[in-house]
Amino acid sequence: MNRSRALTLGVLFAIAGVVVTDVVLAHAGWMSWLLTALELAGAGLWTMVLLSKPFAVPSGGPLSVVVAQRKSGGQRFRALLTSLVFVLLLATSFLLKILLLTSTQYKPVELNELYRTYVAMGCFIATLGYFGRGQRTLWFFGQVAEYPSRMLALSLFVVAMFGAFLLATPFALSDPTKGSFVNALFDSTGALCGALGVSDVGRDYQFFGQAVILALMQIGGFGIMVLSASIAILAGRGMAVKSTARYAEVVDADSIADLRKTVFRIVLWTIAIEVVGAGLLYVQFAGLPGIDAHPAAPHPLAGGGGALWSAVFHSVSAFCNAGFSLYRGNLAPFVADPGVNAVICALIVLGGLGFPVLSELSRRLIDFLARRPRRRLSLHAHVVLVMSGVLIVAGALPILVLEWSKSLGSLSTTGKVLGSIFQSVTARTAGFTSVDVATMGAPALLVMIALMFIGAGPGSTGGGIKVTTFAVLIATFRAERAGAPAPTLFGREVPQSVQRKAIVVTFLSITLVAVMGFLILVFEDKPPLFVFYEATSAFGSVGCSTGIESTMGPIGKLLITLTMMIGRIGPLTFALAAAGKVRATTYRLPEERVMIG
Numbered sequence: 001m002n003r004s005r006a007l008t009l010g011v012l013f014a015i016a017g018v019v020v021t022d023v024v025l026a027h028a029g030w031m032s033w034l035l036t037a038l039e040l041a042g043a044g045l046w047t048m049v050l051l052s053k054p055f056a057v058p059s060g061g062p063l064s065v066v067v068a069q070r071k072s073g074g075q076r077f078r079a080l081l082t083s084l085v086f087v088l089l090l091a092t093s094f095l096l097k098i099l100l101l102t103s104t105q106y107k108p109v110e111l112n113e114l115y116r117t118y119v120a121m122g123c124f125i126a127t128l129g130y131f132g133r134g135q136r137t138l139w140f141f142g143q144v145a146e147y148p149s150r151m152l153a154l155s156l157f158v159v160a161m162f163g164a165f166l167l168a169t170p171f172a173l174s175d176p177t178k179g180s181f182v183n184a185l186f187d188s189t190g191a192l193c194g195a196l197g198v199s200d201v202g203r204d205y206q207f208f209g210q211a212v213i214l215a216l217m218q219i220g221g222f223g224i225m226v227l228s229a230s231i232a233i234l235a236g237r238g239m240a241v242k243s244t245a246r247y248a249e250v251v252d253a254d255s256i257a258d259l260r261k262t263v264f265r266i267v268l269w270t271i272a273i274e275v276v277g278a279g280l281l282y283v284q285f286a287g288l289p290g291i292d293a294h295p296a297a298p299h300p301l302a303g304g305g306g307a308l309w310s311a312v313f314h315s316v317s318a319f320c321n322a323g324f325s326l327y328r329g330n331l332a333p334f335v336a337d338p339g340v341n342a343v344i345c346a347l348i349v350l351g352g353l354g355f356p357v358l359s360e361l362s363r364r365l366i367d368f369l370a371r372r373p374r375r376r377l378s379l380h381a382h383v384v385l386v387m388s389g390v391l392i393v394a395g396a397l398p399i400l401v402l403e404w405s406k407s408l409g410s411l412s413t414t415g416k417v418l419g420s421i422f423q424s425v426t427a428r429t430a431g432f433t434s435v436d437v438a439t440m441g442a443p444a445l446l447v448m449i450a451l452m453f454i455g456a457g458p459g460s461t462g463g464g465i466k467v468t469t470f471a472v473l474i475a476t477f478r479a480e481r482a483g484a485p486a487p488t489l490f491g492r493e494v495p496q497s498v499q500r501k502a503i504v505v506t507f508l509s510i511t512l513v514a515v516m517g518f519l520i521l522v523f524e525d526k527p528p529l530f531v532f533y534e535a536t537s538a539f540g541s542v543g544c545s546t547g548i549e550s551t552m553g554p555i556g557k558l559l560i561t562l563t564m565m566i567g568r569i570g571p572l573t574f575a576l577a578a579a580g581k582v583r584a585t586t587y588r589l590p591e592e593r594v595m596i597g
Helices: 003-025 030-052 061-069 073-101 108-131 136-145 148-167 181-193 207-222 224-235 241-250 259-285 307-319 338-353 355-369 379-402 413-428 442-454 467-482 496-523 528-539 554-569 571-578
Strands: none
Touching (some): 003 030, 003 108, 030 073, 073 108, 108 181, 148 181, 148 554, 181 207, 207 259, 207 307, 259 338, 259 355, 307 338, 338 355, 338 379, 355 379, 379 413, 413 442, 442 528, 467 496, 496 554, 528 554
């Protein structure tokens, strides 16, 4: 080992020792100041290494060849900009630490958890920046962008982590003494995936934190895949035609050239529907007593932040199928309000149909207004619309009957009907609650688990195995029972490849929920039905909750966070992201029968 490498390793070990000591001692007065000063010195050396040779890469290997071929002016600028972003993020983590050290509002011991969060944040950024210095980061993203499934998973992870860092800042938290990176990551992932949250948004976060959650919900609503495709487009990379075609297919673009237009239309559709929804909600929220009350006030609408902010927040949350609410009891104060129920349900259903279906419906509406012959709905749109309607009714009726004298018992007949319909609509996609789920009986909870597992339509803001997958499974069962040569849906034959994909997606989804539920039970002493309810809700990107996640330990929360991430990108996509290239075979093996059943 040469002298320079030995010196580098020695410095790294010294800095690691300082960081570990800082984590152990946490907010320890002058010792923390001394350790922070040493860390700043290490950060100075780190910055010099990062910026001294921003275009250098290891000699030999495919990475150096790729970078040597692409040292254009634009690549150089992007490499330098990437390094500066890492420097800025690390400086921010130090600034947050110093703010805690200089704070006189709270006792030092009360800020220990948040202090450790900022130390961990700095370590994560420094490690990522060191190993991704120069053009390594650009090369890495370039390789990942060739595979939409991997770009999807990476985009989700990066945005969730960045959102968690923002939610763990003193500017976001109403009470910094309750700050925790695990809780922030849970809330960030839940908002991004449209799933569970462990915090009371209106009470635990200031306006900045609520705005971060709103932004995360919006990003999740646009679709992580659309975000990934947009990143690839804006990066100006010369992606392979096959890879670009995959992005076009995922967002339902007619061609590769139509990819940018399709992404723009998705964003436009989303914003337009949310603006209309916010306007309708504002009309109903304006003048309500208590909606602008302080979050600590006893009023059920306290923490709403005013009629306008509340309308915008809940409109985005509903269309993006996130289920986050500013009110203490979620939407329980409006359980018997027909107007609010109608607007929220309409936004949830529109968000759950998916952009391909919305696009077809808009084209038919334009044809109708222009008095042109209307085009036939595709099989996909037909299945999504019919199954969505059937599942709403099939979910509302048993909930109404089973909970008539239980969780719905204190409501009027109108309130009971509205509450059951709302729970059926929100269980498949959104996660809002207008009744206390924890008071519901086991049969009703099982009905909601089934609805959450099925989920919304493909290409939508919802999750689950998707209504089309469920429809294909029913068609396959019906064809097998009748001895038909192939399953059919609405007069069309379902291809064998679609059948296989539906079976694989369902199998992987059941396995995921079962494994995660088992692991949570290993680490958490909670009722099994509630645990599997939470696991299914996390997988389906729903957000309906019995409330047990708020009392879970870090391991239980991290397991649910992982379930939300996998559920959002889809079990099949997750498997494809971890898999390598598919090898084509030129031969078939001999067939042999096995007994089934």
